[in-house]
Amino acid sequence: MVNLTVDNKQVTVPKDATIYDAAKSAGIKIPILCHDKKLHPFGGCRMCLVEVEQMKGRLIPACTTPVTEGMIVRTSNDEIIKARKLVLELLLLKHPIDCPVCDAAGDCDLQNLTYEYKVNCNQFVDEKFNHEIDYVNPIIERDMNRCILCGKCARICDEIVSYGAYSVINRGLEAKIGTEFDGPLNCEFCGSCVSVCPVGALISRPFKFQARWWALSKVKTVCSYCGTGCQLTLGCKDNKVLTTVYDEDQGFHNGQLCHRGRFAYQFVNSDKRLTTPLIRKNGKLVESSWDEALALVTERLAAAKAAPASLAALSTAHLTNEELFLFEKLFRGTLGSDNIDHSAGFAHAALTEGLKASFGTVASPSEILDVQKTNLLLVIKTDAYETHPVIGFEINLGVKRKGVDLRIVSDKRGKLGKLPGAQTTVHTPGSEILLLNALAKVIVDAGLADAAAPGLAELKAALAEVSVEKAAAATGVSADEITKLAKDYAAAEKALILLPIGLGYPGHNAALAQACANLAILTGKYGKEGSGLLVMGEKNNSQGAADLGIHPKGSGLNGSAIIDACVSGQVKTLFVAGENPVVSYPNRAKVEKALDAVEFLVVADLFLTETAQLADVVLPAVSFAEKSGTFTSVGRKVQQVKQAVKPVGLAKSDFDILNTLNASLGGQTYANQNELFAEIAASVPAYAGLSQTALGDEGKLLPVAPSAKLVPVAAPASAPVAGKLALVTGSALYHSGTMSRFGEGPMLVCPNAYAELSAADAKVLKIEDGDAITVKSETGSVSVTAKVGYRMPQGVVFAPYHFGEGSINAVTDGKPVTWVTVGK
Amino acid sequence: MIMPLLKGLQITFSHMFKKPVTLQYPTERPAIKPNFRGLHVLNVSHDRAKCVACYLCPTVCPAKCITVEAGEDAKHDKFAAKYEIDMLRCIFCGYCVEACPVDAIRMSETFELANYTRGDFTFTKERLLEKK
Ligand code: SF4
Ligand code: SF4
Ligand code: SF4
Ligand code: SF4
Ligand code: SF4
Ligand code: FES
Numbered sequence: 001m002v003n004l005t006v007d008n009k010q011v012t013v014p015k016d017a018t019i020y021d022a023a024k025s026a027g028i029k030i031p032i033l034c035h036d037k038k039l040h041p042f043g044g045c046r047m048c049l050v051e052v053e054q055m056k057g058r059l060i061p062a063c064t065t066p067v068t069e070g071m072i073v074r075t076s077n078d079e080i081i082k083a084r085k086l087v088l089e090l091l092l093l094k095h096p097i098d099c100p101v102c103d104a105a106g107d108c109d110l111q112n113l114t115y116e117y118k119v120n121c122n123q124f125v126d127e128k129f130n131h132e133i134d135y136v137n138p139i140i141e142r143d144m145n146r147c148i149l150c151g152k153c154a155r156i157c158d159e160i161v162s163y164g165a166y167s168v169i170n171r172g173l174e175a176k177i178g179t180e181f182d183g184p185l186n187c188e189f190c191g192s193c194v195s196v197c198p199v200g201a202l203i204s205r206p207f208k209f210q211a212r213w214w215a216l217s218k219v220k221t222v223c224s225y226c227g228t229g230c231q232l233t234l235g236c237k238d239n240k241v242l243t244t245v246y247d248e249d250q251g252f253h254n255g256q257l258c259h260r261g262r263f264a265y266q267f268v269n270s271d272k273r274l275t276t277p278l279i280r281k282n283g284k285l286v287e288s289s290w291d292e293a294l295a296l297v298t299e300r301l302a303a304a305k306a307a308p309a310s311l312a313a314l315s316t317a318h319l320t321n322e323e324l325f326l327f328e329k330l331f332r333g334t335l336g337s338d339n340i341d342h343s344a345g346f347a348h349a350a351l352t353e354g355l356k357a358s359f360g361t362v363a364s365p366s367e368i369l370d371v372q373k374t375n376l377l378l379v380i381k382t383d384a385y386e387t388h389p390v391i392g393f394e395i396n397l398g399v400k401r402k403g404v405d406l407r408i409v410s411d412k413r414g415k416l417g418k419l420p421g422a423q424t425t426v427h428t429p430g431s432e433i434l435l436l437n438a439l440a441k442v443i444v445d446a447g448l449a450d451a452a453a454p455g456l457a458e459l460k461a462a463l464a465e466v467s468v469e470k471a472a473a474a475t476g477v478s479a480d481e482i483t484k485l486a487k488d489y490a491a492a493e494k495a496l497i498l499l500p501i502g503l504g505y506p507g508h509n510a511a512l513a514q515a516c517a518n519l520a521i522l523t524g525k526y527g528k529e530g531s532g533l534l535v536m537g538e539k540n541n542s543q544g545a546a547d548l549g550i551h552p553k554g555s556g557l558n559g560s561a562i563i564d565a566c567v568s569g570q571v572k573t574l575f576v577a578g579e580n581p582v583v584s585y586p587n588r589a590k591v592e593k594a595l596d597a598v599e600f601l602v603v604a605d606l607f608l609t610e611t612a613q614l615a616d617v618v619l620p621a622v623s624f625a626e627k628s629g630t631f632t633s634v635g636r637k638v639q640q641v642k643q644a645v646k647p648v649g650l651a652k653s654d655f656d657i658l659n660t661l662n663a664s665l666g667g668q669t670y671a672n673q674n675e676l677f678a679e680i681a682a683s684v685p686a687y688a689g690l691s692q693t694a695l696g697d698e699g700k701l702l703p704v705a706p707s708a709k710l711v712p713v714a715a716p717a718s719a720p721v722a723g724k725l726a727l728v729t730g731s732a733l734y735h736s737g738t739m740s741r742f743g744e745g746p747m748l749v750c751p752n753a754y755a756e757l758s759a760a761d762a763k764v765l766k767i768e769d770g771d772a773i774t775v776k777s778e779t780g781s782v783s784v785t786a787k788v789g790y791r792m793p794q795g796v797v798f799a800p801y802h803f804g805e806g807s808i809n810a811v812t813d814g815k816p817v818t819w820v821t822v823g824k
Numbered sequence: 825m826i827m828p829l830l831k832g833l834q835i836t837f838s839h840m841f842k843k844p845v846t847l848q849y850p851t852e853r854p855a856i857k858p859n860f861r862g863l864h865v866l867n868v869s870h871d872r873a874k875c876v877a878c879y880l881c882p883t884v885c886p887a888k889c890i891t892v893e894a895g896e897d898a899k900h901d902k903f904a905a906k907y908e909i910d911m912l913r914c915i916f917c918g919y920c921v922e923a924c925p926v927d928a929i930r931m932s933e934t935f936e937l938a939n940y941t942r943g944d945f946t947f948t949k950e951r952l953l954e955k956k
């Protein structure tokens with residue numbers, strides 16, 4: 001610690017602090033333009049000049065100068081003010097000062113400082129800039145005339161996003177922020193650069209001109225797309241969510257969001273939202289009243305109560321914990337059916353069955369912050385970046401700032417593999433478990449296993465059949481590479497495994513999670529900071545759904561089995577809360593057949609989705625912005641969702657819908673969703689003692705007490721089929737689940753279903769990028785757009801699963817790999 | 825008893841032959857002072873309203889009676905797609921004029937604003953545009 005004096009105040013700060021940090025900790029504000037706490041010190045704007053007694057004679061930039069013992073700092077005097085005014089005058093000299101039409105006005109650092117320092121005239125005269133404005137890309141408008149060259153956009157895109165879209169080009173007065181060949185911007189469109197731009201040089205096009213910053217009411221809540229659980233602030237006006245507002249102090253991610261979080265909020269006020277209940281009459285869905293719709297649903301559910309096996313319910317993991325809990329109470333409790341599930345049954349099995357067996361809990365024994373604290377990070381599938389982009393930023397930071405050794409085991413290459421020092425082990429599709437078993441085998445054979453690991457004998461026995469050479473042949477990874485990876489993993493002081501799971505990854509099941517867990521348990525790398533296994537649920541509340549047991553507990557049917565039972569006629573009444581199985585569950589034709597066959601189908605959703613179109617009753621539900629409750633993130637953080645706007649039309653929250661149904665079917669009535677949280681806290685051990693109010697803005701980390709056990713897993717046999725390509729599915733970076741299709745940003749940059757294939761395959765099949773192609777399997781066929789790129793190994797095709805039109809589940813059937821033919 | 829009554833009548837009668845003190849509105853029109861704040865007018869320049877929809881006047885308006893909605897034109901510039909004043913709520917303070925950074929709004933000499941229905945007091949952009 002270092003002691004110094006700032007404006008006569010005694011301050012003690014860590015020795016790596018800067019003068020700016022020291023002043024901040026004493027509550028003294030030093031003006032900044034180019035500094036950002038998330039980025040490396042830059043020192044480009046000279047707005048933060050201060051005087052240091054020991055370095056008299058010149059002014060010192062506070063943001064880059066480290067503190068020294070006994071330093072005496074003055075943050076304001078006449079000379080300093082004069083110097084800062086000069087900086088502002090020079091910045092304003094070529095700046096267009098078009099505040100009336102600039103979206104940054106009101107939230108512009110340059111405007112605020114100009115006002116604060118009373119810069120109302122300029123001693124210099126010069127012409128204004130005349131740069132061309134980039135209106136080409138649909139997301140970010142770049143007006144370099146307004147740019148003050150603080151470099152924050154280029155730095156954040158490089159340091160945190162690791163995309164590197166910008167750099168300063170030209171020199172002196174000609175200098176400007178340029179893109180590749182100074183052309184239009186084409187990037188990940190995460191919007192990080194927009195959020196840190198201190199002026200209006202970078203603005204969000206979906207929000208352009210819609211409202212002034214000061215007119216927005218700002219509500220802190222949690223993103224409703226993926227399981228990362230990013231905190232975000234919604235900017236609302238006139239009962240509409242108009243934008244997301246950047247707050248650098250929010251969450252572990254310091255306000256950083258991905259494309260979905262920042263640009264896909266428009267689904268809340270989409271004009272496609274359902275505003276009234278619908279009932280099927282004479283084959284057509286017609287508008288009805290809530291009373292009529294609920295009476296009908298109650299009647300049918302009451303009838304089904306007599307034969308609970310004929311009743312099933314599917315929920316989405318987008319619901320709040322409170323709603324999921326009530327969902328379970330209604331269907332398992334009041335109606336007595338164990339046929340309840342979500343995410344097709346396989347997309348949560350890694351947690352509910354995998355971790356349950358390996359660690360005795362359904363939650364990961366690690367948290368998100370471990371990503372930067374580890375020494376070696378083993379990522380199963382490069383898709384972890386696409387499924388959870390903000391965890392991807394943590395990986396970027398870990399590798400680039402903390403020297404984390406990044407290893408990726410994947411069936412394709414991807415962005416993560418481009419990080420400095422990252423090594424991607426590309427294996428044949430579907431051979432993950434075999435590869436992980438081989439790694440375990442190497443560890444055991446090399447005597448690196450923890451002798452006290454529970455279940456070691458059984459695992460050793462099971463591994464006896466595994467041969468590294470055979471595994472090498474089957475996985476396409478050399479035995480040397482397997483050995484090296486295993487030894488590096490075992491040798492690392494701290495190692496963390498990341499495993500994304502979700503509807504697009506049927507192979508990421510219980511067995512794979514156990515195979516991952518085995519590595520961690522074998523080497524004792526769990527239960528300590530920076531070590532362990534993080535199973536990353538796809539949806540915002542996947543972890544909550546696992547914690548609350550929204551899956552069959554006894555002999556009930558799981559998600560996929562429910563679909564089969566609908567086809568066979570065993571399930572006659574199906575309640576679907578927010579799930580869209582027609583697009584997201586495997587085998588679209590079968591799902592459609594099942595939903596046609598079922599006698600009574602109720603769908604509660606925001607939109608008339610492909611599933612809702614088949615329903616007998618459709619209930620309009622509300623989005624995360626129209627209700628309150630809690631979500632639990634991948635890293636076991638329970639966070640509060642707060643209502644920002646009133647429900648659209650007559651829509652009601654799933655809490656209201658389930659509460660009414662539960663009451664009229666003889667269950668308990670709850671006055672509000674808080675009561676349910678109290679009940680969760682009383683009955684779910686991990687949530688014990690929590691209350692919604694105590695969660696605050698930061699949320700609370702759930703405790704986890706892993707009791708580890710090695711579980712031998714057999715690798716499924718997967719042999720290539722001659723003449724066919726291996727289709728693997730997953731997430732696209734701009735989308736999450738099927739809801740992002742109702743957000744503006746994702747549909748502007750990635751509107752259509754596509755399949756990605758290697759240049760080599762494309763050449764053989766005479767397919768070019770952008771061609772319409774047909775992908776055909778035993779299950780069915782679908783037409784999508786071809787994308788030819790460097791990522792895919794020869795013989796492998798990748799397709800994201802989010803799209804309704806050209807939905808890839810027309811050809812898949814729940815297997816990790818689908819063998820397909822591709823043609824024009 | 826009768827005297828005060830007669831006295832009163834006398835005053836009344838005497839006024840019949842005096843010059844009237846008040847302005848004989850509507851036959852006589854008042855002379856309007858330069859700083860008078862009457863009905864708003866949106867200034868026009870180059871055949872379009874000067875207003876750039878900066879939202880400053882709705883922000884400053886103490887009566888909260890201005891509604892502005894910005895639009896983006898073909899050249900990506902900002903313009904007022906909607907500009908509306910609810911005259912029933914306006915207190916004619918003139919702050920909107922003062923706030924405007926581009927001299928897009930002024931207050932005219934028009935003060936005869938009486939009308940028959942509430943709707944008639946909603947002054948849309950078309951009604952407010954300066955007539956040349
Ligand atoms: S949007 Fe994201 S990826 Fe694109 S330039 Fe900005 S920071 Fe970089
Ligand atoms: S565009 Fe914005 S963030 Fe980037 S250098 Fe210019 S002012 Fe800074
Ligand atoms: S989608 Fe996931 S990573 Fe992106 S902002 Fe939302 S929670 Fe964060
Ligand atoms: S005159 Fe005053 S009250 Fe009337 S619109 Fe202008 S600011 Fe509002
Ligand atoms: S202040 Fe002037 S430019 Fe701004 S919205 Fe009002 S009239 Fe238009
Ligand atoms: S903020 Fe310190 S130099 Fe820019």
